[in-house]
Amino acid sequence: MSQTMKALVLRGGRAAIERRPVPAACPGEVVIRTTAASLCSADAACVSGKFPTPDGTVLGHEAVGVVHEVGALVSGFSVGQRVTVASTTPCGQCTDCQRGFSGHCGGTAWGGYTFGVSRDGSLAEYFAVPFARHNLVPIPDGVTDAAALCVPDTLSSGSTGPEAARFPLGGTVVVFGQGHIGLAATMTARALGAGLVVTVKARPGGEALAKTVGAHYALNLAKHDIEAEIRQLTAGAGADCAVEASGVVESFPRAVAVTRLGGVIAVLSSYSGPDDASLAIPLAQWGWGIGDKTILSTFQRSGSERLGRLLRLIENGRIDPTPLLTQRYAFDDVERALDHITAREPGHIKPLITF
Ligand SMILES: [Zn+2]
Ligand SMILES: [Zn+2]
Incomplete structure (x- = not known):
């Protein structure tokens, strides 16, 4: 009989720990023994x-661990090695992957996002990584499991907007939304050379954390006139880059408005709404169509090469994502961790779940 493991499984509209067989590595896969995991609003969206x-899917897309079994066609990894993998696990071979848009692997938006959605995920004692040669990355000795755990989704998603925006050295970046993705965007905007970083969220709270990870000013809609504040902080010019990580439809025109002529709006959010819904572009603040403002629609950039670069930033002390790990749980308590994230409990940014 095959060995069994504990896994957080979607069943009948709720998530609960079940016993499942330990996965066996297919030829292109590597099976990981999980040592730490996390979860986010995307897991709540699956539930x-x-x-x-589908019912019966093991949830989760953020984990670190050690190699347990290496598939027959995978080279470069050995049993016992510490590794992690991005929350998107694209094939690396299809047209979209080769064009550099691996998040949309296979020609559909989100197509690379399969862990815990269309295949078993990583909230389990063991999980299998597809296309392992493309997606799996070793964790440097100097990087703790906790810090590495912020790479698979938080840092690889949150850094994509600032990286794609290519704002000028010393430029001003405004980040809308201060969940784990917005906080990672804040952190990486600083690492990429922003001279002034301003964060914006809906309500007061979390200012200390935003400043800990790199914000110079932490504003909120309840207390501040955001456009006036940004104008004042930038001598009337506006920001070189606005990163929209709030996922709130009303934030998008605000991001356009605070961006200077020639600046970049980098959207990191997926907005929800009916198929015929639209986003508003405020015409005057758009420069009536000739403002040279660029809107980038981005999704997580993944793959082992990019993950390796993010891990290098942690290893060499350029960024420290561990302040985002605000709660700790044992895996047996993972259902409570998911409840807290689903309820958007104040102060709950990222859970560190240990095995
Ligand atoms: Zn996530
Ligand atoms: Zn692909």
């Missing part, structure tokens, strides 16, 4: 049905 996810 609620916002991301259509």
Whole structure:
């Protein structure tokens, strides 16, 4: 009989720990023994049905661990090695992957996002990584499991907007939204050379954390006139870059408005709404169509080469994502961790779940 493991499984609209067989490595896969995991609102979306996810799927897309079994066609990894993998696990071979848009692997938006959605995920004692040669990366000795755990989704998603925006050295970056993705965007905007970073969220709270990870000013809609504040902080010019990581439809025109002529709006959010819904572009603040403002629609950039670069930033002390790990749970308590994230409990940014 095959060895069994504990896994967090979607069943009948809720998530619960079940016993499942330990996965065996297919030829292109590596099976990982999980040492730490996390979860986010995307897991809650799988449970609620916002991301259509079949019953019986093991949830989760953020984990670190050690190599347990290496598939016959995978080279470069050995049993016992510490590794992690991005939350998107593209094939690396299809047209979209080769064009550099591996998040949309296979020609559909989000197509590379399969862990815990269309295949078993990583909230389990063991999980299998597809296309392992492309997606799996070793964790340097100097990087703790906790810090590495922020790479698979938080840092690889949150850094994509600032990296794609290519704002000028010393430029001003405004980050809308201060969940784990917005906080990672804040951190990486600083690492990429922003001279002034301003964060914006809906309500007061979390200012200390935003400043710990790199914000110079932490504003909120309840207390501040955001456009006036940004104008004042930039001598009337506006920001070189606005990163929209709030996922709130009303934030998008605000991001356009605070961006200077010639600046970049980098959207990191997926907005929800009916198929005929639209985002508003405020015409005057858009420069009536000739403002040279660029809107980038981005999704996580993944793959082992990029993950290796993010891990290098941690290894060499350029960024420290561990302040985002605000709660700790044992895996047996993972259902409570998911409940807290689903309820958007104040102060709950990222859970560190240990095995
Ligand atoms: Zn996530
Ligand atoms: Zn692909």
